[in-house]
Amino acid sequence: MSRAPATTPSRAAIDWRNVFFSVLVPILAIFTALLIGAGIIWATGANVAAAYTGLFSGAFGGVQAISNTLVEATPFMFAGLAVAVGFKCGLFNIGAEGQLAMGAISAAVAGFAITGLPTFIHLPLALVIGALGGAFWGAIPGFLRARTGAHEVIVTIMMNYIAIRLTDYLIKGPLRDRNASAPRTPNILESAQLPLLLGPEYRLHAGFLIAVIMAFFINWLLNRTTTGFEIGTVGANPGAARYAGISITRNFVLAMSMSGALAGLAGAVTVLGVERNLKASFSAGYGFDSIAVALLAKSNPIGIIPAAIFWGALRNGAGLMQLQSGISINLINIIQALVIVFVAAPDIIRLIYRIPKTGDQQAVFTRGWGS
Amino acid sequence: MPPVLEVRNITKRFPGVLANDQVSFTLEPGEIHAFLGENGAGKSTLMNILYGLYQPDEGEIIINGEQVALHSPLDAISRGLGMVHQHFMLIPTVTVAENVMLGKEITRGPLLDRATASKRIRDLSEQYGLAIPPDALVEDLPVGVQQRVEIVKALYRGADILILDEPTAVLTPQEAEDLFKVIFSLRDQGKAIIFISHKLxxxxxxxxxxxxxxxxxxxGSADPQTATEAQLATMMVGREVVLKVEKGQAHPGQVVLSVQYLTVIDDRGTLAVDQLSLEVFAGEVLGIAGVQGNGQSELVEAITGLRSAISGSVRLLGKEVTNTASRVLYEAGMGHIPEDRHRHGMVTSYSIADNMVLSTYYNDPFAKGWVLNSAAINTNAATLVEKFDVRTPSIETPAGKLSGGNQQKVVVAREFSRPLKLLIAAQPTRGIDVGSIEFIHKGIVRQRDEGTGVLLVSAELDEILALADRIAVMFKGKIIAMLPAVQATREGLGLLMAGVTNQQSVTPAPDDLDFAIAASPDAGANAPEPPQAPV
Amino acid sequence: MKPFFNRFRVVGLVGIVFAALLFWLVAQQVPWEAFSTLRITYPGARPVDPPLLDIPLPTLITVLIISLGLIVGGIYTMLRQQAQLIPWYVGSIIFATMFTILIWASVERRVDIVDMFARMVRLATPIALGAMAGILCERSGIVNIAIEGLMLTGACVGFIIALLAGNPWVGILGAMAAGGAIVMLHALLSIRFKTDQIISGTVINILAVGATGFMRTAIILPLQAQGNTGASLPILPIPLLSQIPILGPILFTHQPIAYAMLLLVPILTVLLFRTPWGLRTRSIGENPRAADTMGIDVIRMRYMNVFLAGLIAGLAGAWLSLEATFNFDDLMTNGRGFIALAAMIFGNWMPFGALGGAMLFSFSDALQIKIQSFDFALPPQFIQMLPYIITIVVLAGVVGRTRAPAAVGKPYEK
Known part of the structure; x- marks a missing residue:
C-alpha cells in the first residue's frame, strides 16, 4: 500500500504537479482569449500592439495604475469568494449583483445614519451591517431552494432585479440626500470610511487587505472546519449528507448566507472605501464577473486573489487601451467571456495545446432542476 | 442446421482490464444458451459487443453464415439481434406502443399512427403469450410487464436472436416462472436465445x-442435465465457494428495535410501508426477504431517520425515536449500511480518510471544537483500512477510485468503527466480488455475536438464508410472514415473496420469539390509535 | 409524525393570509363608495369613440369578493391536497392580485381591458418564444439558461442586419441566424465537451453581454450616425377576424412575431406529442441510452434541437429590437430569458402550459406599464418588481409538482 502519485492532495500536503496543471489551464485560457481578442482588434482595423500595451500600462504602469487595479479587484475578490462558497455547497449563486447592492445600501445607511461612534466601532459595524444585508438577500434563495426546490439560478437572478429596483427606490425616495442634485444617499461619516493604504493621492483602501484576509479565512473555513466539511458534503453528495446526519436545509441557507455576506461586503467596501455614498447607477455587472472570477480560480479561495486582480486589471486597463487604439472598452467583456469559455471547458484548451488529463476533473458542479 | 450466430476469438480491452479474452461460442436456432459468470466476468461486455454498443479489438462475429461488423445497435437490430437489458431501456413517461416503435415508428403522413402500432403489439403479444397493454404508460406497469415490453420491442424489429441480460434479477420467483414460459414459447417458435445469469x-x-x-x-461449457450446482459454482468462481457462512447459534437478548404499525409513503405519495410491525433483538439477525420495491427501502429510510413516517412508532432500546434525526440515532448506537453506497453511503470525490469519518467528523478526536483534526482523521483511516482489508493505494485516494467491493468495505468499516447496538444493513453486498461478500458477511455475523441486533434487508435469498436467524417476508409494504431461519426453504420463501401465504410448508408458527404478523385486518385492532394523516 | 405543514397547507395558508392582507391594504386606501370602470372597446376604436361596454365595479366590494374567493380556494387546497391544485391556486392568486391592483389603480377611472389583454398577448411573445426554445432543449436533455444571451444576441444582430438592409423582415432572419450560431457554442460545450450545462449557459450569457455591447458601439452607433434608419415590423390585422369584438384586438391584430408565437405553440405541441421526431426528442431527454439502443443518434438529435431552439430564441430577440421598438439597447432583454425558463417550468415543459406561464408574467408587465401613467399609491419601482416576484412565487409554489425531463443536464456518454 504505497502512496500513488496522482491522487488528490490531502488537507496537509501540496501536490506540486497538480498545482502546475491546475494553473496551466487558466493561464493558457487567458493567453488564448487575448489571442482571439487581438484577432478582433486587427479585424476592426485598430493597432493590436497599441491596444495591448495600453491595456497593460493602464493596469500596471506605475503605482497609481496598480493602486487602481487593486481597487477594481477588491469587489471581484469578495464577490468571487461569494460564488466559490456557493459552488462548494453545490449552489450556483448568480445573485452576487443583488446581494452586493443590498450590502452597499445597508453599509451606506450604517455609514451616514449612525452617528457619534469612533472609527474603530463605526467602521466594523458598517461592514458587518453591509455583510448582513447581503446575507439576508442570499439566505432567501437558499431557503427557497432547500424547502421548495425553486432553482437558485433563476431565483437569484430575479432577486437581482428586485434588489436593483429596491435600491433605486430607496436612493430616489426615502434615503435621498436632498442637498445633492443627482439622486444619491448622503455621504457616509468619516468614522465609517475605510482608511487609505498609500496616502490620500492613491485610492487603494483597506478593503483590499480585508479581501485578501477573507480569502485565506474562507479557504481555512472550507477545508479545515466542520462547517466546511458539512458544506462540502452537501455540495458533493446531498444524499450522503442526509445519511451522515448533515442538514441540507441548514447548509443551503448557511452557504447562501455566507455567499451573500461576502457579496454584501463587496458592496460595503466599495461604498465605504471608494464611493463614500450610493448613487442610483451604482453596480454594473458584478454578478456575472464574479462567476467568471470564481471559475477562473477553479473556485479555490486562494486562487481567487490573482483571478480577481487579473479581472481588475482588465477593467482598469481598458480605459487607456481605448485611448491609445480607439478600440471599444467592450472588447474587454469579450475577452473576459472567452477566458471563461476556455476555463469552463478546459477540454478545449487541452485539445488545442495537447495537455494530458490530470487527476482532478471538474472543479465546480451545479445541479439541474430535478434534484 | 448451421448456427445462427458464431463468435470467434473476441477480445476486448478497456484501460487496465481485459474484459473479453479470446471468447468463442456458437448459437443454434431454437436453443437457449446460458452464459454463467460472476459480476465482472465479462458477460455484459460480450453482449454489448454483440449488440453493437462496443467494438471488439479482435475476433469475428458470424451471423447466418455471413461475417458481420456491428458498429451500432442499429446494425445489430438489422441483423436480427434483440436485447433485453438488465436495466430496462424504456422511456417511463411514454406509452408501451410508443416505446416499442421508438426508432422505427409507424406513421400516417407525418404523424404517429398509434392505432396500427397498438394492433401490431397486440398481435405480437398474442403470438408469444406476452399479454401487454399497448396504451398504458410504461411507468405505471409492474416490472415483469415492463420486461415483456422489452421483449416485444425486440420482436417488433424482427429479432431472431434474443439476448436476455440477467432478466430475473428484478423479478419475483413467480414472475420469473412466467418469463421462463415466454422464453420456452419463443424457443419453440424457432428463436435463438442467449440467457445471461449468475444464478445457478x-x-x-x-x-x-x-x-x-x-x-x-x-x-468451459456444461450440460444442464448433468452438471451439479457445485460444479458450476466452482467453474464460475475458480475455487470452492463457501456457500454457507460459518455461524453458531444466536443468543438473542432484549429488544433493541421495535417498530409498531409504521406507515410510510414513498416519493410519489403512494403507500410503501403499511402498518408494519417488527422487533429486532440483541444478538440476532432478522432478515427481511422480498422482491425489490415492496417497501423495504422506505422501511429502512424511516427507521434510520431519512424519511418521515406518517404514522406508527419506532423505538430504539426502548426509547421513542420515530422521525428522529439520523445523527441522534447514530449517537444512540445505530449503524446503517445503506442500500446504495453511491447515493448515500459515501462521497466519491472525498478521500477514504474523509469517508471514514463521514458521520463522526464532528466528534472528538476528529474535530477539536470547530476545527478538523487531520492527524486523528488519518490515523483512524489507516487503522480501519488495515483492519477491514480495504485495498487502496493510500488513505488519500478518492473513494470513487476504488472497486465496488472496497468501497463497500469503507462503508462497513466506518459503521463498524462505532460501538453498535443496532445495525441496519440494506443490500450490504450488492454488486461486489465474492471475496468482499465473504468478508462483509463474516463481519455482520461477528457484530451479531458481539450482541448487536441486526436488521438485514436483502433481495438475495441466498444472503438472507446464509445470515438470518429469523426471516420476515415483506410484500406490498407488509410483513406477511415471520419464521425462524431453520424452518425456511427457498421454495417456501419464493412463494411468500410473491404474496402467496396460504401454503402448508411455512405456516407461521407464533411463539414467544417467532411471532407472526399476519396481514389480517384485526392485527391493528388493539393498537394504540395511529394518528391519522391524509395520504 | 408527519409535520402539519405539508406543501398544501403552507400554500393554502399563505394564500389565505395573503388574501386577507390584500383586502386590508386596499381597504386602507379606498372608500367603500369608490367605483372602478372596466371598459370594453370596439376593435380599432380611438379613445374618443364610444365604448362597446363599460362595466362599473364597486372597487372595494370587488376586492372583497376576490379575497373571499382566494380564501375559499386556499381552504379547498388545504383540504383536498391534490397535487394539480397547487399550480392552479398559485396562478389564481397571482392573477387575482394583479386584477386587484388594476382596479385599485383605476379607482374613479376607466381602464380599457381589451387593450390590457391585447398587450398581455403582445408582451408574452418573447417570453413564450423563449420558453418554447427552453422546452425544445430540455425535452432533449439539455439545460439552456443561455436563452437570455441568445435573445440579446438575436436582438442585436437582427437590428444590425435590419439597419443595413433597411428592412426589418431581413433583420428577423439575421436574428434567428445569430441565435442559431451562438447556441451551437452552448451545444458544443455541453454535448461535445460535457461542460456543466448551467455554467456553459452562463458563459454564453456573459459572452452575449460583451459581444452585443461591443457591436453596439462598434457597429450600430456608427451606422445610425451615418443616417441608417428603419421602421419596426408593421401591425398586420387579419381581415375579418380582427373585427370580432374583444377577440379581434386580443388575438388577431398583431405584428408578425407575435403571430409566429401564437402559431408556434400549437405546432410545437403537435410536433412533440404526435410525430416520430417528437417521440424521439422526448426519449432522448428521458432516457438517452434507451433511445441510443433503438438506433437513434442522440448526439445528432441534441445538436439539431438545440440549434432549432437557438433559432427560436433569436426570433424572440428580434421581437425586442424589431417589433416592440426599432432600436437596440445594452441589456435590453432585462431578464426575459430567465423568466421564460420560469414559464417553462410553470407549464410543466408543455408548450401550452408555458404559454400560460408567459401570460402570467406579461400580464403583470402590461399592468405595470398601464399603471405607470396613473397617480397611484405604490411607487413605480414596486410595480416593476412584480414580474420578478411572481417568477419567484411561481417557482417556489410550483416546482416539485412539475417534473423535469429525467436526463436534463446530464451529458450523454456512449
Whole structure:
C-alpha cells in the first residue's frame, strides 16, 4: 500500500504537479482569449500592439495604475469568494449583483445614519451591517431552494432585479440626500470610511487587505472546519449528507448566507472605501464577473486573489487601451467571456495545446432542476 | 442446421482490464444458451459487443453464415439481434406502443399512427403469450410487464436472436416462472436465445447449453442435465465457494428495535410501508426477504431517520425515536449500511480518510471544537483500512477510485468503527466480488455475536438464508410472514415473496420469539390509535 | 409524525393570509363608495369613440369578493391536497392580485381591458418564444439558461442586419441566424465537451453581454450616425377576424412575431406529442441510452434541437429590437430569458402550459406599464418588481409538482 502519485492532495500536503496543471489551464485560457481578442482588434482595423500595451500600462504602469487595479479587484475578490462558497455547497449563486447592492445600501445607511461612534466601532459595524444585508438577500434563495426546490439560478437572478429596483427606490425616495442634485444617499461619516493604504493621492483602501484576509479565512473555513466539511458534503453528495446526519436545509441557507455576506461586503467596501455614498447607477455587472472570477480560480479561495486582480486589471486597463487604439472598452467583456469559455471547458484548451488529463476533473458542479 | 450466430476469438480491452479474452461460442436456432459468470466476468461486455454498443479489438462475429461488423445497435437490430437489458431501456413517461416503435415508428403522413402500432403489439403479444397493454404508460406497469415490453420491442424489429441480460434479477420467483414460459414459447417458435445469469439454479432449469465465463475467458461449457450446482459454482468462481457462512447459534437478548404499525409513503405519495410491525433483538439477525420495491427501502429510510413516517412508532432500546434525526440515532448506537453506497453511503470525490469519518467528523478526536483534526482523521483511516482489508493505494485516494467491493468495505468499516447496538444493513453486498461478500458477511455475523441486533434487508435469498436467524417476508409494504431461519426453504420463501401465504410448508408458527404478523385486518385492532394523516 | 405543514397547507395558508392582507391594504386606501370602470372597446376604436361596454365595479366590494374567493380556494387546497391544485391556486392568486391592483389603480377611472389583454398577448411573445426554445432543449436533455444571451444576441444582430438592409423582415432572419450560431457554442460545450450545462449557459450569457455591447458601439452607433434608419415590423390585422369584438384586438391584430408565437405553440405541441421526431426528442431527454439502443443518434438529435431552439430564441430577440421598438439597447432583454425558463417550468415543459406561464408574467408587465401613467399609491419601482416576484412565487409554489425531463443536464456518454 504505497502512496500513488496522482491522487488528490490531502488537507496537509501540496501536490506540486497538480498545482502546475491546475494553473496551466487558466493561464493558457487567458493567453488564448487575448489571442482571439487581438484577432478582433486587427479585424476592426485598430493597432493590436497599441491596444495591448495600453491595456497593460493602464493596469500596471506605475503605482497609481496598480493602486487602481487593486481597487477594481477588491469587489471581484469578495464577490468571487461569494460564488466559490456557493459552488462548494453545490449552489450556483448568480445573485452576487443583488446581494452586493443590498450590502452597499445597508453599509451606506450604517455609514451616514449612525452617528457619534469612533472609527474603530463605526467602521466594523458598517461592514458587518453591509455583510448582513447581503446575507439576508442570499439566505432567501437558499431557503427557497432547500424547502421548495425553486432553482437558485433563476431565483437569484430575479432577486437581482428586485434588489436593483429596491435600491433605486430607496436612493430616489426615502434615503435621498436632498442637498445633492443627482439622486444619491448622503455621504457616509468619516468614522465609517475605510482608511487609505498609500496616502490620500492613491485610492487603494483597506478593503483590499480585508479581501485578501477573507480569502485565506474562507479557504481555512472550507477545508479545515466542520462547517466546511458539512458544506462540502452537501455540495458533493446531498444524499450522503442526509445519511451522515448533515442538514441540507441548514447548509443551503448557511452557504447562501455566507455567499451573500461576502457579496454584501463587496458592496460595503466599495461604498465605504471608494464611493463614500450610493448613487442610483451604482453596480454594473458584478454578478456575472464574479462567476467568471470564481471559475477562473477553479473556485479555490486562494486562487481567487490573482483571478480577481487579473479581472481588475482588465477593467482598469481598458480605459487607456481605448485611448491609445480607439478600440471599444467592450472588447474587454469579450475577452473576459472567452477566458471563461476556455476555463469552463478546459477540454478545449487541452485539445488545442495537447495537455494530458490530470487527476482532478471538474472543479465546480451545479445541479439541474430535478434534484 | 448451421448456427445462427458464431463468435470467434473476441477480445476486448478497456484501460487496465481485459474484459473479453479470446471468447468463442456458437448459437443454434431454437436453443437457449446460458452464459454463467460472476459480476465482472465479462458477460455484459460480450453482449454489448454483440449488440453493437462496443467494438471488439479482435475476433469475428458470424451471423447466418455471413461475417458481420456491428458498429451500432442499429446494425445489430438489422441483423436480427434483440436485447433485453438488465436495466430496462424504456422511456417511463411514454406509452408501451410508443416505446416499442421508438426508432422505427409507424406513421400516417407525418404523424404517429398509434392505432396500427397498438394492433401490431397486440398481435405480437398474442403470438408469444406476452399479454401487454399497448396504451398504458410504461411507468405505471409492474416490472415483469415492463420486461415483456422489452421483449416485444425486440420482436417488433424482427429479432431472431434474443439476448436476455440477467432478466430475473428484478423479478419475483413467480414472475420469473412466467418469463421462463415466454422464453420456452419463443424457443419453440424457432428463436435463438442467449440467457445471461449468475444464478445457478435458474440456469440449470431453463438452458439447453451452458457456457461459463470467468475473468473474460470461456472456462468451459456444461450440460444442464448433468452438471451439479457445485460444479458450476466452482467453474464460475475458480475455487470452492463457501456457500454457507460459518455461524453458531444466536443468543438473542432484549429488544433493541421495535417498530409498531409504521406507515410510510414513498416519493410519489403512494403507500410503501403499511402498518408494519417488527422487533429486532440483541444478538440476532432478522432478515427481511422480498422482491425489490415492496417497501423495504422506505422501511429502512424511516427507521434510520431519512424519511418521515406518517404514522406508527419506532423505538430504539426502548426509547421513542420515530422521525428522529439520523445523527441522534447514530449517537444512540445505530449503524446503517445503506442500500446504495453511491447515493448515500459515501462521497466519491472525498478521500477514504474523509469517508471514514463521514458521520463522526464532528466528534472528538476528529474535530477539536470547530476545527478538523487531520492527524486523528488519518490515523483512524489507516487503522480501519488495515483492519477491514480495504485495498487502496493510500488513505488519500478518492473513494470513487476504488472497486465496488472496497468501497463497500469503507462503508462497513466506518459503521463498524462505532460501538453498535443496532445495525441496519440494506443490500450490504450488492454488486461486489465474492471475496468482499465473504468478508462483509463474516463481519455482520461477528457484530451479531458481539450482541448487536441486526436488521438485514436483502433481495438475495441466498444472503438472507446464509445470515438470518429469523426471516420476515415483506410484500406490498407488509410483513406477511415471520419464521425462524431453520424452518425456511427457498421454495417456501419464493412463494411468500410473491404474496402467496396460504401454503402448508411455512405456516407461521407464533411463539414467544417467532411471532407472526399476519396481514389480517384485526392485527391493528388493539393498537394504540395511529394518528391519522391524509395520504 | 408527519409535520402539519405539508406543501398544501403552507400554500393554502399563505394564500389565505395573503388574501386577507390584500383586502386590508386596499381597504386602507379606498372608500367603500369608490367605483372602478372596466371598459370594453370596439376593435380599432380611438379613445374618443364610444365604448362597446363599460362595466362599473364597486372597487372595494370587488376586492372583497376576490379575497373571499382566494380564501375559499386556499381552504379547498388545504383540504383536498391534490397535487394539480397547487399550480392552479398559485396562478389564481397571482392573477387575482394583479386584477386587484388594476382596479385599485383605476379607482374613479376607466381602464380599457381589451387593450390590457391585447398587450398581455403582445408582451408574452418573447417570453413564450423563449420558453418554447427552453422546452425544445430540455425535452432533449439539455439545460439552456443561455436563452437570455441568445435573445440579446438575436436582438442585436437582427437590428444590425435590419439597419443595413433597411428592412426589418431581413433583420428577423439575421436574428434567428445569430441565435442559431451562438447556441451551437452552448451545444458544443455541453454535448461535445460535457461542460456543466448551467455554467456553459452562463458563459454564453456573459459572452452575449460583451459581444452585443461591443457591436453596439462598434457597429450600430456608427451606422445610425451615418443616417441608417428603419421602421419596426408593421401591425398586420387579419381581415375579418380582427373585427370580432374583444377577440379581434386580443388575438388577431398583431405584428408578425407575435403571430409566429401564437402559431408556434400549437405546432410545437403537435410536433412533440404526435410525430416520430417528437417521440424521439422526448426519449432522448428521458432516457438517452434507451433511445441510443433503438438506433437513434442522440448526439445528432441534441445538436439539431438545440440549434432549432437557438433559432427560436433569436426570433424572440428580434421581437425586442424589431417589433416592440426599432432600436437596440445594452441589456435590453432585462431578464426575459430567465423568466421564460420560469414559464417553462410553470407549464410543466408543455408548450401550452408555458404559454400560460408567459401570460402570467406579461400580464403583470402590461399592468405595470398601464399603471405607470396613473397617480397611484405604490411607487413605480414596486410595480416593476412584480414580474420578478411572481417568477419567484411561481417557482417556489410550483416546482416539485412539475417534473423535469429525467436526463436534463446530464451529458450523454456512449
Amino acid at each position: 439454479k435458474e440456469v440449470r432449469r431453463i438452458a439447453d447449453r451452458i457456457t461459463v465465463l470467468r475473468r473474460g475467458r470461456v472456462v
